[in-house]
Amino acid sequence: MPLASFRIFSADDFESYLQSTQFSRVINVIQNHHTWKPAYTHLTAQRGEMYWLESMRRVHINDRKWSDIGQHITTFPSGNIASCRPIDLVPAGIRGANTGGICIEHFGNFDIGADVMTASHQETIIRLNAMLCKRFQLQPNKKTVVYHHWYDQRGIRFSDEKINTHQVGNEQKSCPGTAFFGGNTIDAAEANFFPLIESAMEQPSAKPTVHATKKVVKASALNVRLGPDKNEKILRVIKKDTEVQVYQERNGWSKISNTAEEWVFSSLLTDTQ
């Protein structure tokens, strides 16, 4: 089997990819991990996100004897999201508890006193869990969104009480970190992480709202041009009283499409009544 090809997305683009891709595995649990090492300081201009994906893969293949990188998805401090192992393959995330699982590695060390998670990283981690819950029709709770810390080395889950009263001790890693959204216990996840995911799921799309202003054409005919300049090519002509959405303004020109270069002369538009 060929090795996975890594692809790095913005959160918006990853969401589009997720929505437009069919998956054959039944997914009922989302695993959250931190990489611990590499940590934030290991990311440099020379050793960027792609370098560390390849590096993690080498360790997973050479040292752990896995067939490929263990995780399906990696998130970065920049807010970027990388697709890694194909989602249709079982991950190597929590030994003994990978069936039905999606494995996410969050790049960094989120133990108390280590990396301070960037705002973009926080936002992406919440959005990613929200978009996966939506895509696979899960409600975020202690059964569907899980931490590595909650399982022993064989993949058997500790009792809630043992996890919440810190009796897990050295039997398991702290992963995804003792400071991950307020802590790595079930209590902490229920108090902090799950409500954040739930509120992100309530957005119609997890994408940030695009600001547009509604305007009306006041000229009898208005040229729509390919750029903000009177010498640009005319794409079409719109009639008086047509409503348009203005997404951007530049030098007296208004962009009336969110996805294409479509510009009109701003002074020929008026506010809606």
Ligand SMILES: [Zn+2]
């Ligand atoms: Zn882990």
